[in-house]
Amino acid sequence: MRFWAHLFVLFLSLIGAGFSFLSSRFLDSQMSYIASMFLFIFLLSFSFFIIPRFGSVLIFSGVFALLSFGFVDFGVVGIDRIIVFVCLGLIFEGLIFVFGRFLKSVSLRVVLTSCVCASIVPLLIGTLLSSYILAGMVRNVLNMVLLSFFIGIVGSLISLVVWYYVRVFRFFVRFQEF
Secondary structure (H helix, E strand, C coil): CHHHHHHHHHHHHHHHHHHHHHHHHHCCHHHHHHHHHHHHHHHHHHHHHHCCCCCHHHHHHHHHHHHCCCCCCCCCCCHHHHHHHHHHHHHHHHHHHHHHHHCCCHHHHHHHHHHHHHHHHHHHHHHHHCHHHHHHCHHHHHHHHHHHHHHHHHHHHHHHHHHHHHCCCHHHHHHHCC
16 A cells, blocks of 8 residues: 555656646746745645655655756756755655654644745755855845745645545545555
C-alpha cells in the first residue's frame, strides 16, 4: 500500500509540474509566480496529509523540481531550481519535526510549516541568485516574502479543507493504514 501512496504523490508532482508549465507559458511573470506558488503549497500540504511520514514532502518537492526543470515561473531554472525545492522540502520536514514538539494538532503544524516554507522561497531564490542584490532590494524582497506567506496561508488552508472532505474516501483511507 505504501507503493501506491508514493505513486499518488508522484502523480501530484506531475500535476504540479504540468500546471507550472501552463502558468509559465500563458501568464505573465507575477501571475505565474502567484499561481504556481499557490498550487505548489496546496499540493505540498496535500501530499503530507496523504503520507504523514518523513520524506514524503521531500519526494514531492524533488520530483516537482525535476519535472519542471526549465520553467521560469519561480524565477529560477535548471540546477538552481532543484536546489531551491530540495532545500524547501528539507526545511518543511525539519519544521514539521520541530513544530511536532510543541503543537499536537497535525493540521496546525502543516499550515504553519507551509506558510513558513512559502515565505522562505523568495529568500532562497534571492540568496542563490545574488545575495548582494538581495541585500540591496530589501523592500522588494520583503514584499515577495509577505505575498508568499499569504499565498501559503491560502494554499495550505484550502488543502486542509479538501483533505477534511476527501480523507474518508476509501482511496485515501487505504493510504492511512500503513
